[in-house]
Amino acid sequence: MACAKAWLIVIDAQTHQNLRNGPAIVWVGRPMQVMRVGATLAPAPTSLLESRSLSVKIITIGGGEISELETLDLDAFICSQTGKSTPKALFIPTASGDADGYCATFQHVYGERLGCEVDFLLASRTDFSHQQAMHKILNADLVYVGGGNTEKMLAVWRDFRIAAALRQAGESGTVLAGLSAGAICWYEAGLSDSDRFTAGSDWKLKRLGALGFLPGVFCPHLDKEQRHAPLLELVRTSGERAVACDNGAAIYWHDGVAQVLSSLPNAFAYLYTPVSGEVSVERFSAGQKLPL
Template identity: 75%
Template structure:
């Protein structure tokens, strides 16, 4: 499988444009069929328009959408749209709710089949967490009452990639809770700043970046301590 997991950045402000172009180029096609899955945002209309502007108008893709929260959505839509696509891009938002919907409709199964058949899998934030075994997620904040407290928590994901993933490391003060997750569970974690991404292919994980000073990190537990390594664009992660 080829999978690109983006730590964050505003697609509407073209902060991830170099990464988006890389994703398109991995298809090997001049006008790839790009499927946007915005389940985590509740299929937000504005998000869909932004994706169409970037991937359709700027990058020359033939864009389609899989809108799983609509009442007329069917399992047949899943197979037709996902298996027809050259690349799949999953948007950010509520990871927990997204994964629950996917499992109800068999979207997770279709994505695994598509990836095995050569479709490029990708996404940002929630759309990056989903491919790993687990992630450090802010899904609790979407269900918290206004003004009430919530915390970042471990969330089990699809397991296409090993370890746990943490997006937005530089922007949302996730370092301390990620350290605690790694210390308490022993899981290896990969984290990305906004504008940084990991490209997985054939068991190799390469760092990409679209913003200056955007890095990827590996967190490992050793003898009760958490060791952290930082990696720049073009480097491979130790796996």
């Protein structure tokens, strides 16, 4: 099956090791179309976390309505990773413009449902400062970044040097998490819809550089917003590896491992790997680890 001018090679996780170790026949597209790919695979990439000094717990969620409790199991898991009975949860809703309703929803879920002591980092406030950001971030047990306009969020963060505070917190043991834009931010880049907030009906998904705490490109909402073809093209043309999540799926990064989590049925994570001008796509379910 040709998609975005690239072959889509779909293999399952169990096949992956055999495919890397030698020639293999895999099904491509329609039945009876096959392609020998083993002999031309690019060298197996090293761990995405290799050569990185940052060793933290980061949970990146592909999407889902927190207000409808679609991510509640993931939210509970995030809280559990703090090791605290009443964790201090800091919500950063910059990407939504610090929307009041979003803050109220977070308070309900993380405060009332999950028993956290909730605080908010509201960068749009006129009295907001770098010192305030540092204090709030470094005193949190978990930091959760909300969804919205990734590009605008990162621009605001640069003004207040928020990335440095987040890095320091992560290195000190604070659990870092986020959904959609709040998931993209932790990676080197993301497939972002930021232009839809400013470009009207002519907007397109684009690669957007992010903080680089995690290597590779991240794509949220894979199953809900027709992002597969643009991501396939990005990986094929850039040569970058990418990970993607359906709504209700997440990737938990810890100790050099990337493990899939899920709060909804049929919610998966995916690994997109450039293969000699083509792209392989692997699907992973909850509990599986990405071969990074």
